[in-house]
Amino acid sequence: MKLLATGLLVIMAIIFAISFALQGRYPWLEYVRAASEGGMVGALADWFAVTALFRHPLGLKVPHTAIIPTRKNEIGESLGEFVEQNFLSETVVRDKLASVGVSRVVGTWLTKQGNARRLTNEVAAGLTGAMAFLSDDDIRSVIEGLARTHIVGRDWSPQLGVLTSKIVESGQHHHAVDLLLDKAEEWMVANPDSFGDAVSKRLPTWLPSFVDRVVDDRVYREALKFVQAVQADPNHRLRLALDDYLRKLSRELQHDPIMRARVEGVKEQLLDDPRIRELAAVAWQSIKDALLTALADPESGLRLTIEQTILDVGERLVTDTVLAEKVNTWVEGAATHLVASYRHDIASVISETVQGWDGEETSLKIELQVGKDLQFIRINGTVVGSLAGVAIFTIAQALVSLFP
Structure with missing residues (x-):
């Protein structure tokens, strides 16, 4: 030309x-x-x-x-101001988002199987990269620090006492008692010989063997009868005694300094036990390995659940007008807040980039x-x-x- x-x-x-x-x-x-x-x-x-x-x-x-090379900095600043005033204004951003219908567009995109699978792959890759980036020692240190701050550093006895009191008053502990009794009866019925052996080992060795068998049988029958009696009677004395004990324990946890000191001592001993720390490390490693294995398998339950969740979210965004309106309002509010707070910083990228040329x-x-x-x-x-x-x-x- x-x-x-x-x-x-x-x-x-x-x-x-x-x-x-x-x-x-x-x-x-x-x-x-x-x-x-x-x-x-x-x-x-x-x-x-x-x-x-x-x-x-x-x-x-x-x-x-030579206007452009000599005045490129001023041109960059003017371009940045132009973009800031005409494109990064709250009114422009809000009107544009309102005309687009973010929830409908995003929801329609998410309802497509290929897009959901693609997004699931990206989520899996991101989580895998995050876990590879994190140091196991650092994670353990963070967990230990949080435990010491929120568990060791706080007196949980009053809260435990209040919780115990509420459980007793509501009778929710009865379900746990019933479960323990059912399991005890089930084991005793299925393992009478094991129960007898446990009793025989505690009898004097000089007793004749037939006496051992008699004692084993009698103790077994009485124990089984006792467990069945507690199962059948909601007002059994053992149940009532357990209720009284739990009520007393809840009061002591809230008001007895000696009991509270004992609980704190047990708590500190457990957390300072090296075996507990080792168990925590093993648990974290097991969780991490399980997550990495699930994230690496496209047909794993975890990834299929993520994919289905994405599809469900997209379907709701398309069909649920109330949810869609809430999402649109939230997006518009967030976008306008970001524009109002950072539009000068965003526009300055243009002028700073031009200045560097x-x-x-x-x-x-x-x-x-x-x-x-x-x-x-x-x-x-x-x-x-x-x-x-x-x-x-x-x-x-x-x-x-x-x-x-």
Whole structure:
């Protein structure tokens, strides 16, 4: 395009030279000379104007030339301010989000099986990367620190006492007692020999064997009868005794300093026990290995659950208008808050980026992007200059003929 625009200037210069030389012999060439002269003037003027945007014409440091490389910082700041004021305003962002319907768009996208699977893969990759990034020692240290802050560092006895009192008053502990009794009866019925052996081991060795069997059988039958009696009677004395004990324990946990000190001592001993720490480390490693295995398997229950959850969320966003409205309101509020709080920082990225560019490289990049149109300006200037030149000459000739 530069060659084309420059070629037109050269053609105009050649036409001007020929017509200027021969206009005395051929008077009509005066019009051609005027047209070519105007074309040269227009071409040169627009060449100077276009070139002045990007560099100094002919290397001459004429004032107000090489505008882009010398004023790129100001251009970057102006561009950043323009974006901040016209694109990052609360009204523009809110109106755009309201017209888009974020919940509907997102919900429709999530309801597609391929998109849900893709998002599940991304979630799995993110979780896997996060667990690979985290140090096991650091995790254990964090867990231990949290435990010491929130468990060791606080007196939980009053809360335990209140909780125990509420459980006793509501009778919820009866379910646990019933479960223990059922399991005890089930084991005793299925393992009478094991129960007898346990009793025989505690009898004196000098007793005859038949006495052992009699004692084993009697103790077994009495124990089984006792367990069944407690099972059948909701007001059995053992149940009532357990209720009384739990009530007393709840009161002591709340008000007895000695009991509270004993609970704190047991708590500290448990947490300071190396075996507890080792158990915590093993538990974390087991959980981590299980998660990594599940995340690596595309057909694992965990990943299928995540995928189904994504599909369900997308379906609700599309069909549940109340939820969709809440999501849209939340997104609009969050976006406008971010824009109001950080729009200057966002816009400053533009100005800071432009400031970091090299002036000549910036000028070259912009010229390559818009240079074709700028060269058309030179071509148009040549044509318009030619027309203007011949028009001015024609008007001048007419005036001379009218007023000799």
